[in-house]
Amino acid sequence: MDQLLNKIIEENRYLTELGKVADYIPALSKANANDIGLCFIDKEDNIHKSGCHNSKFTIQSISKVLTLILAIMDNGIDKVLDKVGLEGTDEPFNSFVKLDLPNIKKPANPLINSGAIVVTSLIKGDDFIRFQRIIDLAKFITNNNEIGFNEDVYNSEKATGSRNRAMAYLMSNKGIIDGDVEGILDTYFKQCSIEMDVVDLARIGKFISGGCKGLQVPTINNNELTILLKGILLACGMYDSSSRYAIEVGIPTKSGVSGGLMGVVPANRGIGIYSPSLDTHGNSMAGLGIIKALSRKLNLSIFNC
Ligand code: GLU
Numbered sequence: 554m555d556q557l558l559n560k561i562i563e564e565n566r567y568l569t570e571l572g573k574v575a576d577y578i579p580a581l582s583k584a585n586a587n588d589i590g591l592c593f594i595d596k597e598d599n600i601h602k603s604g605c606h607n608s609k610f611t612i613q614s615i616s617k618v619l620t621l622i623l624a625i626m627d628n629g630i631d632k633v634l635d636k637v638g639l640e641g642t643d644e645p646f647n648s649f650v651k652l653d654l655p656n657i658k659k660p661a662n663p664l665i666n667s668g669a670i671v672v673t674s675l676i677k678g679d680d681f682i683r684f685q686r687i688i689d690l691a692k693f694i695t696n697n698n699e700i701g702f703n704e705d706v707y708n709s710e711k712a713t714g715s716r717n718r719a720m721a722y723l724m725s726n727k728g729i730i731d732g733d734v735e736g737i738l739d740t741y742f743k744q745c746s747i748e749m750d751v752v753d754l755a756r757i758g759k760f761i762s763g764g765c766k767g768l769q770v771p772t773i774n775n776n777e778l779t780i781l782l783k784g785i786l787l788a789c790g791m792y793d794s795s796s797r798y799a800i801e802v803g804i805p806t807k808s809g810v811s812g813g814l815m816g817v818v819p820a821n822r823g824i825g826i827y828s829p830s831l832d833t834h835g836n837s838m839a840g841l842g843i844i845k846a847l848s849r850k851l852n853l854s855i856f857n858c
Contacts, residue, residue, distance in 0.1 A: 554593070557850065558603035562589050565842035572830035572838030575810040580709035584610065584812065584829035589839050592751040593847070594759045596821040600752060609748045610827050611706045613809030614646065616744040617669040618757070618782065619690050622768070624663075624675040629772035630781065633675060635659075636729060637668045641788045641795050646810075646835055649720040652727070659729055662789040664807065667720045671730055673741045680736040684743050693767075694760045695753040706811075707746035714742060745809075751825035754815040758823025761786075761805075783817055787855075794834045802845050803854025814840040818853050 569587050576582035589604040624633050642661040644650065649667050651657050660668035676683045691700050721738050724730045730737060760766075761782050765775045773781075786805035791798040798806070804824070805817040812829030814837055824847065828839040848854050 568839040569830040580706040586830045590751040590827040592755040592825040594755045615809045627677045664789040674730040695756040702746040754825025755823040763821040812837040
């Protein structure tokens with residue numbers, strides 16, 4: 554297995570040259586475009602790693618999965634879905650062109666920025682407690698108490714986050730989010746700056762694949778929560794290329810603009826990938842090539858006959 558992972562990395566390394574590291578959050582532009590890290594955790598919990606698997610990176614949009622779990626725990630699914638939809642979108646992750654239309658009552662889904670900011674606003678607690686709960690959930694799921702956040706990336710995003718700020722204030726104006734907008738944004742910028750490595754990401758994937766066991770969710774049973782998460786990830790997890798990805802790869806996955814991919818592999822397995830050079834949708838170029846190759850070689854697609 555380890556040999557296979559090394560081979561797949563090398564076969565896809567050229568892709569790092571074809572993409573671009575995100576620079577709209579200035580601190581992210583410091584990443585090394587050629588880095589590739591990969592982890593696959595199988596059902597027996599064997600951890601297979603390759604490339605720069607020790608490198609830490611901020612999880613960015615992958616944090617939206619953690620906050621969605623917390624918002625559902627706190628409010629139940631119906632209340633969350635009053636405020637955010639479940640539909641995929643062909644718009645970029647940071648678009649809010651439609652949000653100001655009179656007939657639009659909520660963001661399309663929880664994994665685009667506008668939807669994720671709403672979800673963060675639904676987590677109970679003051680700003681400090683909210684973020685503490687997000688970090689605690691990350692520690693619980695990854696079984697890694699060392700998880701923290703990157704202050705540089707947080708400050709950089711907070712200083713340059715006008716687009717997220719604009720959509721949050723628009724949603725406050727429309728009554729989609731309640732409460733202190735700056736506090737909600739602060740939590741959102743912090744959650745995006747949580748740092749992990751690919752092993753942590755693969756653990757999140759395995760955790761969801763295995764049915765979110767051990768999580769105390771008062772408002773929904775763990776099986777329903779798992780079905781919901783897998784469905785949303787498949788439909789919306791790869792920004793505006795989620796449908797093509799579902800067909801070509803068939804693994805419910807969330808990506809982030811730092812170059813992370815967290816894959817929920819059927820049968821209690823997980824994948825974590827890091828490679829910061831991105832395609833035009835904001836997905837890791839080499840990461841896509843690698844997960845597609847893994848899916849084909851190991852028959853990982855949920856659509857396999
Ligand atoms: N922090 C990023 C933003 O708000 C997250 C986007 C992403 O990873 O897709 O723009």
